[in-house]
Amino acid sequence: MPTISNKGINMPESPIRKLVPYAEAAQKKGKNIYYLNIGQPDIKTPEIALNAVRTHSLDILAYSRSEGSEAYRIKIAEYYKRNDIHVTHNDIIVTTGGSEALLFAFGSIMDEDDEIIIPEPFYANYNGFSTASGIKVVPVISKIEDNFALPPIEEFEKLITPKTKAILICNPGNPTGYLYSKEEIKQLADIVKKHDLFLIADEVYREFVYDGIEHYSILQEPGLEEHAIVIDSVSKRYSMCGARIGYLVSKNKELMKTALKFAQARLSPPTLAQIASEAALETPQSYFDDVIEEYVKRRNTLINELEKIEGVKVAKPNGAFYCIAELPVKNSDNFAKWLLESFDYNNNTVMVAPAAGFYSTPGVGLNQIRIAYVLNEESLKMAVKILEGALKVYKD
Known part of the structure; x- marks a missing residue:
């Protein structure tokens, strides 16, 4: 039987995308998911870029x-x-x-x-x-x-x-x-x-x-x-x-x-x-000014809400749209799967990215998650409320 390369065997799974099957199963059960796991902004692409494709004459x-x-x-x-x-x-x-x-x-x-x-x-x-x-x-x-x-x-x-x-x-x-x-x-x-x-x-x-x-x-x-x-x-x-x-x-x-x-x-x-x-590249500076203002609001909302949860430690970011939060759990990978498979708050749950996959040192970051604040403020507040409720009942 042909064999797979060692390089292929050693390729790591994406800590961001490997939970997708669990999310899809949760959706089939009718759960609404707040996606905090992936850096896909909900900000609109500049119209000037989209129009360039729509109107090209190639x-x-x-x-x-x-x-x-x-x-x-x-x-x-x-x-x-x-x-x-x-x-x-x-x-x-x-x-x-x-x-x-x-x-x-x-x-x-x-x-x-x-x-x-x-x-x-x-x-x-x-x-x-x-x-x-x-x-x-x-x-x-x-x-x-x-x-x-x-x-x-x-x-x-x-x-x-x-x-x-x-x-x-x-x-x-x-x-x-x-x-x-x-x-x-x-x-x-x-x-x-x-x-x-x-x-x-x-x-x-x-x-x-x-x-x-x-x-x-x-x-x-x-x-x-x-x-x-x-x-x-x-x-x-x-x-x-x-x-x-x-x-x-x-x-x-x-x-x-x-x-x-x-x-x-x-x-x-x-x-x-x-x-x-x-x-x-012709996008006006006003676009970025508005986007940055929005991300600052989201960051502040997220950090403020996370800091209210007992046992949660969070680093305050000065850029991008991510933060790392340390949770009172032993293994955030198991916790992330449990959120999708077994937990809901009024039929809502959250999808997070376990942070161990962002390290190469074994055993580090096991109790951390990465959160992408690419949702609006109200959604972020609800997502953190769901996370808080989950941590109250979760048992490692």
Whole structure:
């Protein structure tokens, strides 16, 4: 009988999506579910992007250039310039989502069994991308008590070996919502320059920062030109998750030359989605102002309601639209399944993402969940009320 690869066997399940069958079964029983598990915004996609697809005049839906259309990349560079990030269109490769950008980066800078250091908890698919690329994640744990701030830089230094090729951060963070300060970025810059490593920053939530704090990109840090790699995407910025358009951005010419070969191997990013994404760059600032105001309200509502529940600890996010909550349970995976299978509050329940899947260290985060505050305030209040009721009767 043909066998499955070890790589395939070792690919982790998505902690976000693996509970879908339980949710579907709950729906068939007539339960209403409040979805707190996935970062799919309910914010409307800018009309300008949708209209660009509706009114396009293409006769043939042809390939684009492997690195993405030149006109689009020029406009992306202009977008970055408006954000005080100075790159040219030649420093940008358009990818099929931020996921492909990260895979191109991994493939370009690491070989089998090389190592990448990542502060955890981190976006769960980093585990999957690393497994697919045959590389090893070396975690450095950030703590809820510290609001998931950057761990002491000495902890990174202890983990660097001859096989270490890069440090990866998500800024602002998924799943924590933590926003790294300029000082923390400078600490990371110093260590990657000292040890001649790459610094990869997943900056897809750049627009979503709160409380008057500014986002500081690694591309803004002087002296990182050969070290900095940014992963970006239109998915969350314009509520266009289904477009599957992302970017790989770096001033390192050798890296970009290498990444282009990976881009050529998959031919091109999707043409229609590029048309929508190029148009989305014309979205007025008022759109983002309104979206950020809405997310701040939701964040405040969520955190305030969670803090009322006895035994719950929550970190306050300064960016993105996620938070990590620590619950008075032993295993949040079992709790999440129980919520869908066995519990309801007036025929309502909630779906959460168990946080252990956002760590690579075994046994860490077992009593934590990630919550995406992508529902309106009233729905968030109801969802937390359901969660509170569930915790009162749940027995591990």
